[in-house]
Amino acid sequence: MSATTAAASSTAEVLRFASERAQKYLAETQHGRVAPSEKDLLELGRLHEPFPESPADPREIIALLDAVGSPATVKLTGGRYFGFVNSGTLPAALGANLLAAVWDQNAALRVMSPIAAELEDVLRLWVCDALGLPTDCEIGLVTGATGANFTSMITARHALLARAGWNVEEDGMFGAPPIDVVVGAEVHSAMLKALTMAGFGKKRLKLVDVDQQGRMLAAKLPKLSPNTIVCLQAGNVNSGSFDPVAEICPRAKDAGAWVHMDGAIGLWAAASPKYRHLLRGFEQADSWATDAHKWPNVNYDCGLVIVRDAQALRAAMTMRGAYLQAGTRREPMYQTPDGSRRARGVELWAALKSLGRTGLAQLIERTCEHAQRFASELQRAGFAILNDVVINQVVVSFGSPEVTRQVVRRIQEDGTCWCGATVWQGQTAMRISVCSWATTDADVEQSLAVIIRIANESRKSAGL
Ligand SMILES: *Cc1c(COP(=O)(O)O)cnc(C)c1O
Numbered sequence: 001m002s003a004t005t006a007a008a009s010s011t012a013e014v015l016r017f018a019s020e021r022a023q024k025y026l027a028e029t030q031h032g033r034v035a036p037s038e039k040d041l042l043e044l045g046r047l048h049e050p051f052p053e054s055p056a057d058p059r060e061i062i063a064l065l066d067a068v069g070s071p072a073t074v075k076l077t078g079g080r081y082f083g084f085v086n087s088g089t090l091p092a093a094l095g096a097n098l099l100a101a102v103w104d105q106n107a108a109l110r111v112m113s114p115i116a117a118e119l120e121d122v123l124r125l126w127v128c129d130a131l132g133l134p135t136d137c138e139i140g141l142v143t144g145a146t147g148a149n150f151t152s153m154i155t156a157r158h159a160l161l162a163r164a165g166w167n168v169e170e171d172g173m174f175g176a177p178p179i180d181v182v183v184g185a186e187v188h189s190a191m192l193k194a195l196t197m198a199g200f201g202k203k204r205l206k207l208v209d210v211d212q213q214g215r216m217l218a219a220k221l222p223k224l225s226p227n228t229i230v231c232l233q234a235g236n237v238n239s240g241s242f243d244p245v246a247e248i249c250p251r252a253k254d255a256g257a258w259v260h261m262d263g264a265i266g267l268w269a270a271a272s273p274k275y276r277h278l279l280r281g282f283e284q285a286d287s288w289a290t291d292a293h294k295w296p297n298v299n300y301d302c303g304l305v306i307v308r309d310a311q312a313l314r315a316a317m318t319m320r321g322a323y324l325q326a327g328t329r330r331e332p333m334y335q336t337p338d339g340s341r342r343a344r345g346v347e348l349w350a351a352l353k354s355l356g357r358t359g360l361a362q363l364i365e366r367t368c369e370h371a372q373r374f375a376s377e378l379q380r381a382g383f384a385i386l387n388d389v390v391i392n393q394v395v396v397s398f399g400s401p402e403v404t405r406q407v408v409r410r411i412q413e414d415g416t417c418w419c420g421a422t423v424w425q426g427q428t429a430m431r432i433s434v435c436s437w438a439t440t441d442a443d444v445e446q447s448l449a450v451i452i453r454i455a456n457e458s459r460k461s462a463g464l
Contacts, residue, residue, distance in 0.1 A: 014058040015102070021066040029078045033415030040071040079436055079443035080417040085237060085265050085291075085393075087435035089299040092354035093347040097299050100346040107141075107343040108333040109324065116343035120332050123345050126352050127304060130360060131270045133283055138310035140317070140335035141344050144303035145264030148289030149194035151305040151317065151337060155287060156229045156258040157198055158316040159309060163226060169315070173199040182206045182222060182230045182257075186214035188237055191262045195231075212425065213241035213388055218248050226256030234279055235266020238424045238431060239386075240393030242266055246281035259285040264303075268295040269391055271357070272364040278390060295364060295392070297437045298351045302344045305336070363437055367392040370434040370444050381452045386424050394432040398455045401428035403462045410454045417447035 009017070046068050075081060077088045089097070107116035120141060128135045142148050157179065161168045164177040181200050183191065185207050196202065209220045214236040224230065230252045232243040245261070252259045261267070261282060267290040269275035270282065282288075286309065292302035307313040318334045326334070333339055355363060368391050375389045378396050386395040398407045408421040408430050422431045434444075 009057055009059045014062065017059050018062045019098075021062060021070075025066070025070050025073075026077070029075050032075075034075045034078060034081050034418040035412060035415060036072045036074070037415070043068050044072050074418065076436070077438065079439040080447050081436065082432045082434060082447070083418045083420045084431075085294045085433045085435055087294055087297045088438045089347075090297045090351045090354055090437055092350040093298045096347045096350035100343055103343070103346075105343040105346075106340050107345065108338075108340050109331055110327050110329060111325075113343055116345060117330065117332055119343070119345040119349045121330060123349055123352070124330075126349075127306065130352065130357065131267060131288075131306075132276070133288070133306060134308065136310070137306050137308050138313050138335055140305040140307075140313065141332065141341075141348070142303045142305055142336050142338070143301040144293065145188075145262065145289050145291045146190040146194060146303070147337065148264075148291075148303040148305035149191050149260075149262055150197050151313070151335075152260050152287035152289050152307065153194050153198035153200070153229070154337070155305075155307055155309075155313045155316045156260060157200075159286075159312040160227060160229065160258055162312075162315075177227065178204075180204065180206055180222075180225070180228045182208060182224070182228060184208050184214070184216035184231075184233060184243055185210045186216075186236055186241075187231065187233065188262055188264065190264070191231055191233070200229075213390075214239050214425075215241050216243040216248065218244050218251075221248065221251065224252050224255035224257045228252070228255065228257035230257050230259050232259065232261045232282075232285070233266075234261055234263035234269070234282065235391060236393070237265065238393065238395050238422050238429075239388070240266070240391040241388070242269075242278045242390070245279060245285075249281045249284045253284055258287070260287045261285045261289070263288055263290045265291070265294050265393075266391060268360070268364055272361040274361070274365055275368065275391065292348045292351070294435055295367070296348070296351055296355075296360070297363065297435070298347050302348055304348075364392075367434040367436070367439065370439055370441075371432065373441075373444050374432050374434070374448065377448050378451070381455070383455060386427060386429055392434045394434075395422065395424045395429045396432065397427055397429045399459055399462070399464050403458050403464065404428045404430060406462075407451075407455045407458045410458060411451060414450055414454060416450040417443075419451070 076086050105113035105116050107113050110117035124139045128137050160179055166176050183205055206222045208216045234242050270279045288306040290304050292298040293300045314334050371392045371394050375385045375394045379385050384397045398404045419430050419432050422429055
């Protein structure tokens with residue numbers, strides 16, 4: 001970089017400039033479209049230039065990013081985004097994220113970042129406390145539930161094979177004693193991906209039938225043994241339903257199986273006295289995966305793996321090198337597949353500190369109430385709710401698959417709110433997932449008005 005370019009903008013100046021732009025973006029988020037317009041997307045073409053021959057001023061780069069990039073974002077941080085299971089960012093998490101960006105910490109080892117390691121020590125206790133899990137569980141901060149499920153499966157693989165006298169770290173998976181994996185027919189694709197990456201082919205899986213809500217039927221469980229991993233689900237991505245943990249867990253434990261729970265969404269229901277019953281018995285599992293970037297409204301990317309047997313997790317994840325000297329205390333890197341990584345515990349800590357026990361419970365309960373409101377008003381307007389709305393997820397049909405798809409498309413084009421399409425138990429439907437701390441009653445009302453208007457128009461033009 002030439003001296004003149006370096007001098008053009010100091011780091012502090014760039015930061016101030018970026019921060020001004022960020023605040024402008026934030027202020028505009030509550031108004032206007034939730035998803036970009038066609039015109040906004042066309043502007044992205046401006047980014048397609050040849051690789052620049054010479055350096056550019058950082059401020060000009062931020063200005064371009066804001067001019068072209070900001071309009072092409074999806075406004076997850078506003079209150080009217082109900083797509084996938086995407087939430088916003090709590091103010092404390094956002095502020096912490098900004099400071100952490102300036103810190104630029106590598107959270108791999110304590111010696112690289114004492115603060116990152118210390119916050120993870122705190123989080124280990126807080127997360128277990130908030131969820132009501134044994135406080136000697138170990139946690140790993142990963143990118144999301146996909147990574148958390150993967151880490152869990154690598155850990156389960158280690159533990160079960162070690163018990164069978166096989167050292168998987170030394171001898172690998174080829175020729176290892178067989179392990180059966182039991183999943184529900186409504187298992188999330190991320191769980192399947194995690195299993196595949198961990199060396200369990202899809203043909204190895206034993207699929208258990210589910211009921212109309214997508215819950216595993218305990219009566220249909222195959223024979224379980226100490227060589228079985230049972231993957232339960234807390235919070236189906238469409239219906240929000242929970243596998244009957246209280247029925248399955250004791251049976252699996254009696255058989256000596258490893259019980260894992262994909263609770264990407266639903267694990268946080270345990271933090272609410274009102275919804276905790278959905279997870280009854282879940283504390284008996286061996287490993288749990290969840291997302292902090294879903295219900296707890298922590299910015300991306302932040303997932304959590306929680307493991308009862310800390311030794312098993314460490315045995316599966318430890319990486320050593322002459323220059324990677326561990327201290328005597330917990331090292332973040334020994335609990336995750338990653339080596340170098342960002343200090344994502346900073347934002348999770350800030351989010352949990354800002355919410356506290358009561359705030360976390362209220363966030364869960366408020367978003368569930370919004371979902372209930374969506375369901376009851378849509379039902380009153382004559383549309384079919386296809387799931388029991390047990391948490392924050394609503395699945396609604398507007399009639400035929402064609403009409404439903406058209407309604408979803410028109411809602412997305414309208415831009416007031418954003419909902420996605422799905423197929424639930426063979427029926428084309430729209431999903432509403434209320435995850436954001438920022439969603440207000442007014443957001444729900446405004447969104448409902450648009451959804452109902454568009455659905456009625458679409459049904460009318462289809463002659464329904
Ligand atoms: C969202 C989700 C995942 C995947 O989580 P990522 O954060 O996208 O990795 C896995 N399982 C379930 C049930 C989910 O809802």
